[in-house]
Amino acid sequence: MPQASILLYFVITLGLSLSGQVLLKKGVMLRLAGATPSMPDFLRHHLLPLALSVHVIAGVVLCGLGVISWVYVLSRFELSRALPLLGGLAYISLFFIGRVFLREPTSWVNFGGILLITLGLYLVSLRTT
Template structure:
């Protein structure tokens, strides 16, 4: 059960990172020059928070990898697609189409199938 919580925490922090990066870019005026644009963007609070969220997500992911099989844990990362879709629709008013919803339902079904299996304890890598 702890492993599932670590997986979900990692996924949610990744989703938060995506949302924060998008929010940081939201209403950003076009700029000339790549270096000027990069310098301007990396110091925006939402962008910085997005990178921090990704960093924390990676730390939780390391905990996941130390506790379970990669083939069990990694498919659950696909839940991030579902949550990003929902939050993007709610916050950014992204388009919802039937084909996208069907795709997300299929992702959820796949994650449920994977979650129903019993993973083995990972073997140490030499």
């Protein structure tokens, strides 16, 4: 299988999953507006409105499509190699998504840690035989 098509499968899975997660986070941010309710309060007052919000519905749909894409990836690749690769790509992508789109605070130390984790995941994914 050519390298470009292998990477495409991972990028599609990652794109769907991360887009869904960002929409879920955006829906939660809009609904809670900085509030930090207790679990009972969250379940009583926030869960149903969240479940019916456009952001959350779209996020769940995209995450579901991401799961379907992931199942396809797993039909083509060993889990022990696919998951570290996807995890590494996800860590790097989420760092930038959180910083740029969600305005979450990050530092170069965070980025360095993510690079070290990604390197470790890559090393784990290498074949030893």
